[in-house]
Amino acid sequence: MKSYPGVDPATVEPLPCPPVPEKPERKELSWLLRLGLSFLALFLCCGLLTPWLLGVLELPGRLLFGWIPFLARTLPQVSVDPVGVATFAALLAGLAAAVHVLGRWGLPGDNGAGAGRGWGWRSTAASCGLVVSLFAAGVAATGAGHQIGWLVNSPVPLFSREGPGRRSQAQNNLKQIGLALHNYHAQHGRFPAGGTFGPTGRGEHGWATRLLPHLDEAALAERVRWDEPWDAPANREPFAKPLPPFASPYPGLPTEDADGYALAHYAGNARVLTDKVGLSFLDVRDGMTQTLLAGEVADGFLPWAHPANARDPAVGLNIRGGFGSTRDSGVILVLMANGSVTTMSETIDPAVLKALATPAGGETVPEY
Known part of the structure; x- marks a missing residue:
């Protein structure tokens, strides 16, 4: 303690410290916070905010973790090209x-004398x-x-009342179908036939059945009796099983026909997946990005194993016999021959739609 002349430190009394004012409790704020959390919990339990909350969380969730199911789905179907691997290794070694x-040659030594x-x-x-x-x-x-x-x-809203994730799942279904078709082409040199028929005209098997090994359904493909028609009693059991990429995520659609066969909510382009034998990439002279390969359907659902599950898109969109959507947005998801998925409006110019449906029509396709 510092001393002062003539002052006895023992007689000096310390000055009293002023009282520290207590912070007022914010009871009103705490009460409002609790009330708000209570209403939020009530709305969540009743399901009133669940679609909105899921819609808000969908985008960041898919950006952060969407690659995990993508890798799990696509890696088993990826084939390694030895020539490509060797080329990459050689280029990397050269680099x-x-x-x-x-x-x-260009970096001087640590002591400034000598290079490298x-x-x-x-x-x-x-x-x-x-x-x-x-x-x-x-x-x-x-x-x-x-x-x-x-x-x-895209004319399709990012978040809609159709349900969080359903649009993305529908797009993913078509992407899986496109990937399977391209893997089939890589193995056989052409797309599968839209359907095969016997001498009497009875349908044998459809294009989706030949994609089973490329859709992680090799075990299901082994149970198919290829020497019997698709609707023979011996094939009832495998073809009654739903095929996930061909099942729409939107509710209210039928899932099986009167005989118990699982239905498809997507159909192929009959001008590309033709009867008896499918086309090859070289046959699609209009360009892979300007030719339809498959799309959603809104009526006349057929079993995914049916040999006639292919349509002519030139008929029109949301018109019986063509591609279509059961949603009210007037927008249809379609798969292009290059494997990309895009949207089309039901009001598209019929001439443009026909040009996109033909693989080698020679038409000039404007913006749509």
């Missing part, structure tokens, strides 16, 4: 050699990793920009 030589003494294989590996990472980031950014542009220009 590493060039970076290493340039690094040792400060550059080693670790620096080469880091540089190559950076180049590959930048390339992958560029590809990812391009894909993300493409998808964002598609979402912005």
Whole structure:
């Protein structure tokens, strides 16, 4: 303690500290917060806010974790191309050699005398990793920009009363069908026939049945009696099983016919998936991005195994016998021959629709 002349520290009394004012309890705010949380819990329990909440959480959830089910779904169907792997390895080795030589030639040593003494294989590996990472980031950014542009220009609302995730699931169904068709083409050199028929005209098997091994349904394909027609008693059991990519996520649609066969809510383009034998990529002379491959249907549902589950899109959209949607938005999801999924309005120009339906009509397809 600091001392002062003529002052006895023992007689000095400390000054009383002023009382610290207590913070007033915000009872009103606490009461309002509890009341709000109570109403929120009540609405959630009644299901009044569940669709809205799921819709808000859907986009960030898919951005963060959507790649996990995508990898689980597509990796088993990916085939490794040895030539492509060897080419990539050779190019990567050439890049590493060039970076290493340039690094040792252009970087001065630690003591300033002699070139390349400060550059080693670790620096080469880091540089190559950076180049590959930048390339992958560029590809990812391009894909993300493409998808964002598609979402912005799509006539389908991002969140709608149709139900969170249903539109995305419907798009995913068509993407799975497109991937299976392309894998079939890679194995057989052409798309499957829309349907095969016997000498008497009786239907044998449809195009979806031949995709089973490419839809993670190899076990189901083994139970199919290929020597019997699709509707023979021996084939009733496998064809009564629903095929997930062909089942629409929207409620209210029939799931089986009167005989118990599982129905398809998507159909192929009869001009590409033709009878007896399907077309190849070379036959689609109008361009893969300008030719329809499959789409949603709104009526006349057939079993997914039916050999006649292919339609002529040129009939019109939301018209019996053509592609269509059971939703009120007037927008139909379709699969293009290149495997992409897009939307079409039911008011599309019939001439444009016919041009998209033909694989080799030679028409000029304007914007639609």
